[in-house]
Amino acid sequence: xxxxxxxxxxNRDFYNRNTLTVSKELLGKYLICKVDSTKLNSVLSYSSKxxxxxxxxxxxxxxxxxxxxxxxxxxxxxxxxxxxxRTPRTEIMFGPPGYAYxxxxxxxxxxxxxxxxxxxxxxxxxxxxxxxVKEGIKGGRxxxxxxxxxxxxxxxxxxxxxxxxxDKSVNGIDICGNVLWVEDRNEIVKKEDIVxxxxxxxDYAKHCKDRKxxxxxxxxxCVSKC
DNA sequence: CACTAGATTTTCT
DNA sequence: GAAAATCTAGTGG
Numbered sequence: 418x419x420x421x422x423x424x425x426x427x428n429r430d431f432y433n434r435n436t437l438t439v440s441k442e443l444l445g446k447y448l449i450c451k452v453d454s455t456k457l458n459s460v461l462s463y464s465s466k467x468x469x470x471x472x473x474x475x476x477x478x479x480x481x482x483x484x485x486x487x488x489x490x491x492x493x494x495x496x497x498x499x500x501x502x503r504t505p506r507t508e509i510m511f512g513p514p515g516y517a518y519x520x521x522x523x524x525x526x527x528x529x530x531x532x533x534x535x536x537x538x539x540x541x542x543x544x545x546x547x548x549x550v551k552e553g554i555k556g557g558r559x560x561x562x563x564x565x566x567x568x569x570x571x572x573x574x575x576x577x578x579x580x581x582x583x584d585k586s587v588n589g590i591d592i593c594g595n596v597l598w599v600e601d602r603n604e605i606v607k608k609e610d611i612v613x614x615x616x617x618x619x620d621y622a623k624h625c626k627d628r629k630x631x632x633x634x635x636x637x638x639c640v641s642k643c
Numbered sequence: 644c645a646c647t648a649g650a651t652t653t654t655c656t
Numbered sequence: 657g658a659a660a661a662t663c664t665a666g667t668g669g
Contacts, residue, residue, distance in 0.1 A: 487661070496661070504655075506653085520654090520661080521653055521654090522661065523651070523652085524660085525650065525651055525652080528662085530661085545661090574661070575663060616661075617661070618660085622661095
């Protein structure tokens with residue numbers, strides 16, 4: 418018997434559902450990012466830089482498994498940027514599902530979210546941690562400035578964006594397109610392997626701060642260390 | 644190990 | 657002008 422295990426890019430219908438469901442189901446899926454090498458060079462240590470004629474036109478494919486997410490759902494969620502209504506920044510969260518919402522936090526780090534639920538309802542999933550796979554990276558080992566060999570590079574929302582070269586320039590990009598997307602590689606995360614916990618860094622959000630809207634894969638070494 | 648301070652800039656009041 | 661969906665380096669035990 419032949420079992421077909423096709424890799425499938427998640428389509429807009431996947432994101433057009435309850436944010437808590439999408440948050441859980443994104444665990445074990447793979448984030449793929451096609452990046453221009455010049456962008457990556459700005460954060461790479463010298464030995465890892467893309468050099469020569471490849472520089473500037475070479476596209477690197479970066480891949481990693483999503484191991485931690487957080488849900489930000491609805492206008493009543495005081496932890497969500499959207500709770501203060503439509504502003505230039507939050508407009509994307511109110512838009513149709515399957516698009517990227519990127520914001521700058523603490524003046525220093527970018528965070529990647531995937532917009533969920535139907536247009537008009539503000540919600541998104543924050544991608545908090547990624548487990549890297551050695552695949553498609555032709556530029557050799559991807560060392561980031563200031564990190565040592567064993568340091569994890571994607572165990573936190575700010576860190577993973579730096580690794581993947583994600584910044585404000587991809588804010589609003591279609592996650593169902595061919596620059597940044599998520600694939601189902603037929604990896605099943607069992608229900609008992611999903612840990613449900615409080616969200617991080619949102620204690621200012623009065624009666625919403627204790628909502629258990631953070632999800633991660635149990636015992637995974639790449640989950641963020643809060 | 645636990646805890647604290649500092650970096651740095653967009654966003655909204 | 658204050659706060660922020662973070663992370664690192666430094667201190668002290």
